[in-house]
Amino acid sequence: MTEQTITGLSFRDSVDHMAEKAMKAIKLDPKIAAAIKACNTVIQVSFPVDIRGRVEMFTGWRAVHSTHRLPVKGGIRYASYVDQNEVEALAALMTYKCAIVDVPFGGSKGGLHIDPSQYSRDEMEKITRRFTRELATRGFLNPATNVPAPDMGTGQREMAWMMDTYKHMFPEDINYAACVTGKPVAFGGIAGRTEATGRGVQYALREFFRHPDDIALAKLEGGLEGKKIIVQGLGNVGYHAAKFLSEQDGAKITAIIEHDGAISSDAGLDVEAVFQYKLKNGGIKGFPDATYTEDGAKLLEAECDILIPAALEGVIHTGNAKAIKANLIAEAANGPVTFEADQVLHEKGVVILPDAYVNAGGVIVSYFEWVRNLAHIRFGRMEHRLDEARGIQIIHAIEEGTGRPLPQHIKDELVRGSPEVDLVNSGLDDSMRLAYQQMRKTLAENDDIDSYRTAAFAIAIEKISRTYLDIGVY
C-alpha cells in the first residue's frame, strides 16, 4: 500500500513502537502495556452491490482499538489502498489522540476498499447505505458504542447517508443523530466541524509560537508571521490549515504538494486561489505565477521553516528523512513520519509536533457535535439573547459612568452574543492549548522523554492506564 512499507515496518508496527517508547519512559507495567497496545476487535465485511446491472463486491473494515471509554470514535476512510493493517494503526492512533486532548472516547477507525472516482453520486449512496447496514447490524455503528466520522474520501455527504440509514433501521433510538459526526449542519452537524482539523493545526502552531524556549529548540525566531511553510496535501485538512495560517497569521505558504506534482513561490501562494484552481482542474499543475515540479515529493525536502504533511501516512521515511530541511514538522496527517524516520529527524534536531496532537481538532469538534446531538439543542440557543441583553446593560453602565458614548464597533461586539461557531472554536482552542502545555511539561519533567511525540504518547498512556488500574482488567 503506502510508502511506509519500504521501511520494513508496517504502519501498525510503527505506531506500536512509538507507544512502546513512551511506555518504557513512564515505566508502565508490561501487562498493562500489552493490554493498551492490543487492538480489541476488527470486523471485515464483504457485501455485494448492484452497479450498472452487474454485481460488484466491496470489502470494508472497522477496527476497535480500545473500549476503555465508550463510544469508540474515529473516521471512515474510502480509498483503494485501505487495508486491515492501516485501519488498525489508525484506530490505535485514535485512542491515543482522544486521550491526549481529553476527549472521553475510545479509538476506532473504518475503511472501505473503493476508488470513489469510479462511481456516480447515486452509486456512492447505494454503497454507503449498504456498508452502513453491515456495520450497524453488527453494533459497529451506534451512538452509544461506536461513532464514525469523515476521513479521507468521505465527508458530510457520506455522514448524512449513514445517519439516515441508521435512523431508518432504529427509528426508536431518540439519539440516532449522534450515530455519526461530521454531518451537514442541517442534519444535526455542528458549525465549524468541516474546518476543525485544519483550525486545530493552526491553534497547535499558535500555541507552539507562544513559548520562546520551544521556538528556540526548533532553531526559529519570532512568531508565525512571515514563516515559510510547505504543505503536502490540499484536501480538507491541508487546505484549511494553509488558508488560516496564511490569511490570519501572516505565514507564507511557499509550496503546495499534491497528487499531480508541486507548485512553489518564494513570495507565497494564494491558498484560496490554488484550491479553487484544483477544484476546477482536478489538480494544481498549470497554476499560474508559480514554479511547477512534477516530482512533488521532492518538495518535502525544500528549504522552509515549517513542513506540514497533511496527506497520507509514511511520506517521510528513511529514504528522505536525512534530506528534510524544515526546522519544525507539524503532522496534520495521521502517521506521515515513520518510526525510523522519526529517529533520523530527531538526531538532526528537527522538532516534530506529533499527529495524535496536531490533528486532534477533528475529533475534538466531533465530541462537541456528539454532545450537541445528545442534548438535542444547538449550543448557545438558550443564552444568545441573554448575552445580548447583558451587553446592552454593560454599554449603558459604561456610558452613564463616563458620560461618553462608546464607539459603535465596541458596542456591536458587546451585544453580539456568541454564535455556535465561536463557542466551538473557543472549546477547540482551549483543548489544543491545554494539551500542548501538558506535553511541554511532561517533556521538561521526565528525563527519559526526549520528544513531543513521546510526551504526547506518555500523557495518553498514563490516562488510559489509570482507567485500567482503577477499574481492573477482567
Ligand code: GLU
Ligand atoms: N477522521 C478524523 C481523525 O482521524 C476525525 C475522527 C472523528 O472525528 O471521530 O481524527
